[in-house]
Amino acid sequence: MLSVDDVLAARDRVAETARHTPLDYSHTFSSMTGADVHLKLELFQRTGAFKIRGATNRIATLSEAERAAGVVTASAGNHAQGVALAATRAGVDSKIVMPEHAPISKVEATRNYGGEVVLAGRDYDEAAERAHEIEREEDRTYIHAFNDEMVMAGQGTVGLEIYEDLPGVETVVVPIGGGGLISGIATALKGKNPEIRVVGVQAEGAASVPESLERGERVVRDEVRTIADGIATRTVGEKTFEVIEERVDEVVTVDDSEIAVALTTLLERSKIMVEGAGAVALAAVLEERFDYAEDETIVPALCGGNIDLNTLTNVIVRGLVETGRYIRIRTVLTDHPGALEHLVSVLSAQEVNIYAIEHDRTSRDVAMDDAEVELDLETRGPDHVEAVLAALREDGYPVEVLV
Numbered sequence: 001m002l003s004v005d006d007v008l009a010a011r012d013r014v015a016e017t018a019r020h021t022p023l024d025y026s027h028t029f030s031s032m033t034g035a036d037v038h039l040k041l042e043l044f045q046r047t048g049a050f051k052i053r054g055a056t057n058r059i060a061t062l063s064e065a066e067r068a069a070g071v072v073t074a075s076a077g078n079h080a081q082g083v084a085l086a087a088t089r090a091g092v093d094s095k096i097v098m099p100e101h102a103p104i105s106k107v108e109a110t111r112n113y114g115g116e117v118v119l120a121g122r123d124y125d126e127a128a129e130r131a132h133e134i135e136r137e138e139d140r141t142y143i144h145a146f147n148d149e150m151v152m153a154g155q156g157t158v159g160l161e162i163y164e165d166l167p168g169v170e171t172v173v174v175p176i177g178g179g180g181l182i183s184g185i186a187t188a189l190k191g192k193n194p195e196i197r198v199v200g201v202q203a204e205g206a207a208s209v210p211e212s213l214e215r216g217e218r219v220v221r222d223e224v225r226t227i228a229d230g231i232a233t234r235t236v237g238e239k240t241f242e243v244i245e246e247r248v249d250e251v252v253t254v255d256d257s258e259i260a261v262a263l264t265t266l267l268e269r270s271k272i273m274v275e276g277a278g279a280v281a282l283a284a285v286l287e288e289r290f291d292y293a294e295d296e297t298i299v300p301a302l303c304g305g306n307i308d309l310n311t312l313t314n315v316i317v318r319g320l321v322e323t324g325r326y327i328r329i330r331t332v333l334t335d336h337p338g339a340l341e342h343l344v345s346v347l348s349a350q351e352v353n354i355y356a357i358e359h360d361r362t363s364r365d366v367a368m369d370d371a372e373v374e375l376d377l378e379t380r381g382p383d384h385v386e387a388v389l390a391a392l393r394e395d396g397y398p399v400e401v402l403v
Contacts, residue, residue: 002149002243004191007156007184010057014154017056017089021045021158023165023299028269033285036297038169040162043274043305047113049230050158050181050303051075051082051145057154058143059086067092072140074098074131076124076229077106078277078304079145084115095140097131099123103229103308123224125234146178147237156184162299163192171197171292173281173300176209176251177231179240181303186247200244200251201284203228203276207253208235209244216245227256227315230277230304252289257322259283264319266302275307276315321403324382326355328374328402331392335361335371343373346395350388353378374402 022041029037042050059071070093073083080096087094096115098107099122111117120130124145135142144151158181162172172189174182186198202209205226212219212235220235236244244251254262259276262283266272281300284290292298307315320326333339340359347354355376363372379385392399 001246002152002156002183002187002239004187006149006153007160007188007191010053010150010153011157011160013060014053014056014157017046017086018053018157019044019046020161023162026270029282029285034294035285035292036295037285038166038297038299039270039272039282040158040299040301041272042158042301042303043272043278047078047081047085047109048304048306049078049082050155051078052085053082053157054148054151054154054180054184055079055082055086055143058148058150059083059090059092061150062092062141066141070094070138070140071143072097072131072134072138073143073145074124074128075145076232077102077110078230078306080106080110080115080117081113081306083143084110084113088114095134095138097121097127097134099127103306103311105308106306109306123232123234144237146180146183147239148180149239152180152184152187152240152243154184155181156188158301159185159188163189166297166299168297169196169299170297171199171299173199173201173284173298175228175231175277175280175301175303176200176202176236176244177206177233177277179209179236179244181301182248183240183243185301187243190247197249198247199284199290200248201280201289202251202253203231203259203280204253204255206232206234209251210253212236212241213245213251226259226276227311228259228276228280230275230306231280250290252284254280254283254287254289257318258287260315260318261322262286264316264323267316272302273305273307273312274302275304276311278302278304317403324379324385327377327379327385327388329377329389330372330374330400330402331397332366332370332372333397335369339371340373343397346391346397347375347377347388350384350391352388
């Protein structure tokens with residue numbers, strides 16, 4: 001099984017390529033939770049995620065024949081970029097298979113780092129099937145995204161940095177996709193201090209580990225669905241599961257709404273932009289998915305910042321909805337002069353900012369002399385939302401909340 005010595009050896013191999021990323025005390029999140037929260041800002045890593053660490057360590061161990069034949073891998077995005085850059089820096093040809101609907105920003109970044117991109121499959125697992133076909137056809141070395149001890153050891157250098165920068169850390173919270181990051185971090189931290197607690201977090205729509213731990217064997221999901229595309233895998237690796245069973249203290253889940261809230265709060269309060277997978281660890285802390293004491297020193301690992309801009313727009317809106325900062329409603333008014341003006345006056349009295357109005361006289365769902373109106377509104381929180389809805393209903397408007 002992976003050892004702390006493997007991680008220490010990896011640190012020397014990745015030192016010239018991977019950055020030592022900041023560990024930043026957060027007054028905001030410490031105040032919100034009562035804990036002593038320090039954010040591991042791995043989103044500032046080269047390529048925008050931790051994956052460059054494991055890829056660099058694995059490629060550094062290739063034989064000369066393997067280097068000459070080139071490498072191939074499958075990835076939803078971050079591992080793709082890590083392998084592409086690590087291979088390019090090592091003078092090794094790389095071919096990267098990504099899911100057909102991988103974020104365009106990650107696809108283009110992978111190409112810019114020197115990797116040849118092949119789009120195949122609905123998700124990571126189907127992309128991996130195609131990558132293994134290329135492995136056999138072209139005699140390339142497959143660089144697994146997580147089920148490889150050299151990859152796991154490279155990712156574990158994140159844990160060494162956390163311990164070196166904050167020896168008094170009590171709990172480290174780590175996202176889980178395939179399990180490579182948490183396997184490496186848990187190995188490094190437990191090797192330094194067995195009392196440090198390691199908590200894993202999965203997105204509910206891609207959670208296989210809690211059930212796997214309960215059964216004592218890996219569970220494979222039929223499908224995955226989450227905004228945290230960087231950890232959207234159907235199961236963890238065989239090797240990573242062994243480490244998780246032995247060295248991870250607890251595994252919890254968060255849903256997409258909670259991930260969206262953590263992401264938007266980070267953006268608004270800390271001016272830090274992460275991807276969905278980068279927000280799950282903080283989401284688990286904010287939602288108190290595990291027990292922690294007041295003033296407990298906690299480090300959530302913000303593992304990546306490569307979010308597609310279209311996805312970011314949707315996530316921000318979702319986060320605003322969940323915190324009562326944005327609402328979309330539908331109502332009906334009598335279609336006569338001044339009707340819309342009166343509706344606006346009711347909203348203005350509640351000090352609502354109107355983003356957009358859509359006025360439809362042709363809807364089949366209303367009477368001939370009525371009009372359907374949809375409004376996007378900026379609100380100040382859940383209490384304000386309830387006050388706005390109450391004021392409209394008091395004035396006789398039927399109101400349907402759309403989002």
